[in-house]
Amino acid sequence: MLVSPAQLSDHLADPNWVIFDCRHDLMDHTKGALFYQTGHLPGAYFAPVETALSGPKTGTNGRHPLPTPEAFAAFLAAHGVAAASTVVAYDDCGGLFAARLWWMARWIGLKSVALLDGGIPRWTAESRSITATVKIPQPAVLSPQANPDWVWNAKTVLGHLSDPTCVILDARAADRFRGDVEPIDPVAGHIPGALNRFYKNNLQADLTFRPADDLKKEFSALLNHRSPTNVVHQCGSGITACANIFAMEYAGLPGSKLYTGSWSEWIADPTRPIARGAAS
Secondary structure, eight states, X not given: OEEOHHHHHTTTTOTTEEEEEOXXXXXXXXXXXXXXXXXXXXXXXXXXXXXXXXXXXXSSSOSSOOOOHHHHHXXXXXXXXXXXXXXXXXXXXXXXXXXXXXXXXXXXXXXXXXXXXXXXXXXXXXXOOOBOOOOOOOOOOOOOOOOGGGEEOHHHHHHTTTOTTOEEEEOSOHHHHHTSOOSSSSSOOBXXXXXXXXXXXXXXXXXXXXXXXXXXXXXXXXXXXXXGGGEEEEOSSSSXXXXXXXXXXXXXXXXXXXXXXXXXXXXXXXXXOOBOSSOO
């Protein structure tokens, strides 16, 4: 699930390894492409969060709705990804955006998908090369086999609000979860009954992932003996939630779900309940 800069460096010339740069800024959608154009890992392709990793917005389906499996598979295939490829994603913020590509690639059936542990900051800290040259891709053929069980919608979440076996896990910062601040969405607060696990708590100071055993202890305490398969992750728009899914999988707690629309979809319907303050 994680590769080090040394491991990835050994495979830069391997055509079966395909690398994606997922850098992005939620407040300035032009930054990711500018970062990529300035310098990226040799051979890496740019994966724009707002288009390749998101689908069309309707105004009621959240800020980053999922694209169709076919559209995402076409994007990957156009950049050389086949069923047998190893896909590696990276960003500059501890996997916040790269985990979205990781989750989506596995959602459509790919088996060998990983994050670059520490991302491009660790890569450059080890004095490894970056380039502004854009590699010309060799298109492949990829047929998606999306798993519908991995995805929850607002109706499913609403139907489980009173289910004691279900855990809704919100990946946003604690002040956003409580509703003290809301820098992006028009309404503050959280889904009633949700628990809070800020995705940055999965990381060390250098943006590498914390030991799997430590993560397992902390997530298991949150679950309180409930099954990982009864966990649905959400955040503001379905991005950082994927970072918590990754952390749980890495910790040996597989099978949790993604509420794809997350908070930005939830608040689009004023009849859906909203809570504020700390989790009860």
